[in-house]
Amino acid sequence: MSDINEDGLKKAIEQVKGAVGDKLVSAIKLEYKKADVSKETDVKALVDHVESWGGVDIMFNNAGIMHPKDDGALNTEDSIWDLTQNINVKGVFYGCKHAIASLLANKKKGSIINTGSFVGLMGAATPQIAYTASKGAVLAITRELAVCYAQSGIRVNSLCPGPLNTPLLQAFLDTEEKKTRRTVHLPMGRFGEAIEQAKAAVFLASDDASYVTGQDFLVDGGLTRAYVTGLPPSTGVPAGPENVLFGK
Structure with missing residues (x-):
């Protein structure tokens, strides 16, 4: 750990x-x-440490941040962008890189789980451009590695949570407006709990998931399958005769 x-x-x-x-x-x-997962030397040292145990069997790349100053394209500072990518993207890449090297060197099958997010698949309701971009990258990394190493017996999947009731999210959703902007989209009417993600991670790590690889494994309470509820004001209906039935 x-x-x-x-x-x-x-x-x-x-x-x-x-x-x-x-x-x-x-x-x-x-x-x-x-360890600081944004530093490759730290990640390599972690993997090297377990070589005396026979090497890596399962790698769960779960470290990540959602910075409270992460905002939209116009307001997110370079420092916030770079910090987010260094941890959320480089950390996953380094974890995968050295876990795969260990698995191949020890001629073992294994499972790698990368924490993605539902925002890697759809736009976020609240501006968080650095985080959203980082999770899109995680899903892309996962898909490519899953295909490249499938015949080596190495499974790679992304675990994609919906909004979770964690200090990280609560710090970001620091106003009632932000909270409402999220909860209005949740079919189950609540944020997820960390234990629900942990159980999904255990499944992906286990032999029960032996034929599961390259997946964006959603544990989001149905969020990404829900009808999106927009908040006012409406953008209106485009003018033109083809829209006469719907008004102008």
Whole structure:
């Protein structure tokens, strides 16, 4: 397990221990290492660390940011754009690159899961151009690697959450207007929970998904299949005789 936030890592390790119980904890090796996924040397060091365990079996590239200053095309600063791409895109690329190298070197089949987003498939209701672009890149990386390494027994899928009830999203949706702009589109009437994504990730990692690769695996509460509800004002109907039935 790895993250740039060491305190967060320690808490996560304790949560895992509490969830699986003492008997299972004693039977498995559970370690953490601090890393910045935007730096290839850090990611390579993570993969190298598990070579003594026999190499990578599963890689879950889940690190990512949605910066509160991420906005539309006119207002997003270069620094926010670059930071987002460095973590969300380069981090996934480096994770895939070194996981694939380990799997091939050890002649193993394996599963790589990259965290995408529903906004990689459709426009976001609130402006977040850097994040949206980064997740589109993740889906493209995933598709290409899945095709390239399918016959090597390496499966690569994108896990695409809908809006989740996490501190990351709540920090971004910092006004009632922003929250309403999201919840109005959710058929299930609520944000998703992290545990629902975790269960999907476990499925993609497991042999139950042995014939699943190259997929944008949506766990979004039906959001991307919903009729989009627009907020006023309307753009109106184009003028012209062909639109007379609908008004002008």
